[in-house]
Amino acid sequence: MSDDQTPGFSTLSIHAGAQPDPATGARATPIYQTTSFVFDDVDHAASLFGLQAFGNIYTRITNPTTAVLEERVAALEGGTAALAVASGHAAQMVTLHALMTPGDEVIASTKLYGGSINQFTHSFKSFGWNVVWADPDDIANFENAVSEKTKAIFIESIANPGGIVTDIAAISAVAKKAGVPLIVDNTLASPYLCRPIEHGADVVVHSLTKFMGGHGNSMGGVVVDGGTFDWSRDGKYPFLSEPRPEYQGIVLHETFGNFAFAIALRVLGLRDLGPAISPFNAFMILTGIETLPLRMQRHCENAQAVAEWLEKHEAVDWVSYAGLPGDSSHALMQKYSPKGAGAVLTFGLKGGYDAGVSLVSNVQLFSHLANIGDTRSLIIHPASTTHRQLTDEQKIAAGAGPQVVRLSVGLEDIADIIGDLDQALSAG
Structure with missing residues (x-):
């Protein structure tokens, strides 16, 4: 790479800040414990x-x-x-x-x-x-x-x-x-x-x-x-x-x-x-971070497919994902996040609070836990977990009302991700 060339994002993800260790020549950054x-x-x-x-x-x-x-x-x-x-x-x-x-x-x-x-x-x-x-x-x-x-x-x-x-x-x-x-x-x-x-x-x-x-x-x-x-x-x-x-x-x-x-x-x-x-x-x-660009692109592709599938499901009332053309955030996504809308989405179940609890109880591939951004697909019902300390008004204002389920869509094969959601929704 020439001296006047600006490194690209993937190059920075791997190399920025790092040099071979001067004492040992180690190429990976050592853990200075x-x-x-x-x-x-x-x-x-x-x-x-x-x-x-x-x-x-x-x-x-x-x-x-x-x-x-x-x-x-x-x-x-x-x-x-x-x-x-x-x-x-x-x-x-x-x-x-x-x-x-x-x-x-x-x-x-x-x-x-x-x-x-x-x-x-x-x-x-x-x-x-x-x-x-x-x-x-x-x-x-x-x-x-x-x-x-x-x-x-x-x-x-x-x-x-x-x-x-x-x-x-x-x-x-x-x-x-x-x-x-x-x-x-x-x-x-x-x-x-x-x-x-x-x-x-x-x-x-x-x-x-x-x-x-x-x-x-x-x-x-x-x-x-x-x-x-x-x-x-x-x-x-x-x-x-x-x-x-x-x-x-x-x-x-x-x-x-x-x-x-x-x-x-x-x-x-x-x-x-x-x-x-x-x-x-x-x-x-x-x-x-070395694989951040690869992972984020796959996260976005999988989440987009899941959002489109959920939109058509009879048990789903609505889907909030900026990658959907009809979403209220779609225009802002195109301005601020044109490569994709990310891995996290929410949707509302017609069955309300009980349907949300049932869904998270019946998934098999998805992990029911309080985190996002994993290689694995994750699911949570915020009203009963992460947002339960809030009032009902605060929950709704934060996008975490009783019917809401949050997904962090992972990097598994998309057929397996959708298949798990389908069986869990059917089981409820």
Whole structure:
């Protein structure tokens, strides 16, 4: 490849951030399973602790295996830098920790994963952070939610569980007018289908546990700094714009520029809150990312076929999948995710809650569990599991009403996937 040629997505999925190990020549990134790292001398140690040099101190903060993962995801998303953490929830926590103070507000889409709704509604209240909900079906809801206390807007590119595509650019315009960053959870799409920074996102988060790792074997999360936001403009974000006493008065945004947010998350959030990803999990997720484009294309092909089959089934009331031409999100999918609508879809059963429970009880190939993004096909009835802590109104608003079943369509032969759904629906 010539020096002036930009690597393609598949090439970046395999090579970004990685080099043969300089000590052994190992081609695969080694698992640096260590807690800490030896300093060259006292001056070297002082420069690391003072943020005057980059390097490894302690695996809670940095690790060479994790660093490759971070660089690879940043490259795939088109960001300036990234921070890997223990889970998607940890990614959301450290992101808001750098932005929010007690009494501040984040505007969040009503169409979010149920665990995120619970985290925003309940757990973040312990920090004094408040959430204002906005329905993305009408962008005016976001405009009307903005106040002097607003510090960020949070959405999902493709919403879980409904598979609804969010109008990123339109909400980005609201965020820019308000002078706050737009944070996009890109878990369901992955950067193969959608790159939110190209549409106005300032920060991208993922649960790496899902499609990025792709095999249901390792927990992880990541935050990608888009390098697009001016953290010093109006003093709203003192973590980045004011001198840090623990680092001899360094102003992070002034010192680190367009990757200052990722630095702040590492040296202020991860350092003190501690949700570090293990080097082993980082290695496993790196391995999964190498096949991300191949897997995502097959996921989309299989999910499209399942959605079309379900639309015609007599027991099915409706199907929500943006790949269907009649779906309300189809036009947005063509704009933001033209390669496909992803692997996750929901559908409503005419028999309601009981029919949903019966279906998940009778599948044989599908696994009934609370995850998505696996090579295996997965099924869940959100109202009785992932979203059961929500009120009926919240369940319906999140696309998880009593009749709803969510599928994460895997990589098996499509005839076997459809055959299992057919027998399970007949058994009910």
